[in-house]
Amino acid sequence: MPTPRVTMSKIRHTLQLLHGGTLSTRQIGAALGISKSTVSEIASYARVAGVDWALAQTLTDEELQSRLYKPPVPRASRHLEPDWAHIHRELRRPGVTLQLLWEEYQQQHAGQAYKYSAFCEKYQAWSRRLKRSMRQTHEAGDKLFVDYAGQTVPIVDASTGEITQAQIFVAVLGASNYTYACATASQKATDWVASIMGALEFIGGVPRLLVPDQPRALMVRPDRYEPTSHRLLEELSAHYGLPVMPARPAKPRDKPKVEVGVQVVERWILARLRHQTFFNLAALNRAIATLLVDLNQRPFKKLPGNRASAFTELDRPALRPLPAARMAIARFKPARVNIDYHVELDGHYYSVPHALVGEVMELRITATTVEVLHGNKRVAAHTLNGRKGAHTTTPEHMPASHRAHLQWTPAKLIAWGERIGAATAAVVRWQMEHRAHPEQGYRSCLGLMRLGREYGADRLEAACARAQSIRSPSYKSIASILSCGLDQRPLETPIPMQASLPLHENVRGPGYYH
Helix, strand or coil, X not given: CCCCCCCHHHHHHHHHHHHHCCCCHHHHHHHHCXXXXXXXXXXXXXXXXXXXXXXXXXXXXXXXXXXXXXXCCCHHHCCCCCCHHHXXXXXCCCCCCHHHHHHHHHHHHHHHCCCHXXXXXXXXXXXXXXXXXXXXXXXXXXXXXXXEEEEXXXXXXXXXCCEEEEEEEEEEECCCCCEEEEEECCCCHHHHHHHHHXXXXXXXXXXCEEECCCCCCCEEECCCCCCEECHHHHHHHHHHCCCECCCCCCCHHHCHHHHHHHHHHHHHHHHHHCCCCECCHHHHHHHHHHHHXXXXXXXXXXXXCEHHHHHHHHHHHHCECCCCCCCCCCEEEEEXXXXXXXXXXXXXXXXXXXXXXXXXXXXXXXXXXXXXEECCEEEEEEECCCCCCCEECCHHHXXXXXXXXXXXXHHHHHHHHHHHCHHXXXXXXXXXXXXXXXXXXXXXXXHHHHHHXXXXXXXXXXXXXXXXXCCCCCHHHHHHHHHHCHHHCCCCCCCCCCCCCCCCCCCCCHHHHC
């Protein structure tokens, strides 16, 4: 029978203080004059023997000692070897420790179990025989490691024969080694984020942490300690509730799981596709998806099961659910607000509140929308419009004086022109008739009104007459005539306006220069 290292009275007192639950092992040890490891050992023996303070009070010293310190069994029957692969797998579950697993092992095998110190030493010796990437202990549902493979796959353009190289994205879950792969056209930020979203949908949930590398596409400012993430990666993190912890630059040991995952994908997927020709990314991704099933079902060499079974047992129950909606992938572009309170994107103009004229905005562009951000605050949102030269305007963004212009109609504008004179009315009609839509001529007509207020109705009428004579009735031409004083010169040879004058502000005709 093992001999306790302290007196039975101190063992009883220890059990009493442990039962109170208000003191730590260090405090109990200090109070009783014993080490905290002795307190932990007494607590462990009592837990294994099923002896609590209430039961201890009913036992004599001899009975308590025999329960806590059972006699050893004959040497031939001692030390039943644990299932180390099972121990290794269970350590990946959240909250599971070697101490807990040893206690469970000791309860099952009583006197045949190793002591805790020997149990730990033997597990460490067993785990050293595994590859380093397997030796790391990752909790279930904890980390998703992502990276791009160095190897690429050629894509042939069927019409031109041009060859581009598809990039191969790889993601690996830490606990189960469950692997995802897909092909993308490049390694831009949008490709990274779309691939990460594909990986999350493939595993059907969200882990607690994302571990990427620090490529320039994802990190605005790579850094060993505090890297600055790309705006799109920050949006992904916020949308999925997925914190990002980039691996340190040039430190592959920070992400050995995905380093090995890349090798596995290159060996069991890309090598098998080397004799096939692909004409688009969709065909390549279908082939990868087929081989991915086989990869995840390949048996482990030194552990029982495979990636798919380990995922079902470990990672899947620990993942958080995906958001109800998929994140819309956006691109970002700076833009300054023009004097007409619009920002330009790909030749189209979108309104913002007029008070922000001259400010620099950030445009967030998705497949369907344009959001205008000012200091991380959304100040405008519009449906994406691809019509070049056109405007998308929200009336609330306009000054009060400009909103009044919305009441103008072609008939009202022509009536205004007739009050000025025949030449002005003809120019207004031309603005309406030679545009794809009459409203496109409103701005030019409003500009003519401003010129009338600045130079007077008579000079405006004379300028419009000269503009007709030189076949250039645009707003810019009339403004130039007035600013140069050409309206005050007599017309030498009036030339009637062409019915089908080309719509171009730079066409003035030879009379303009006389």
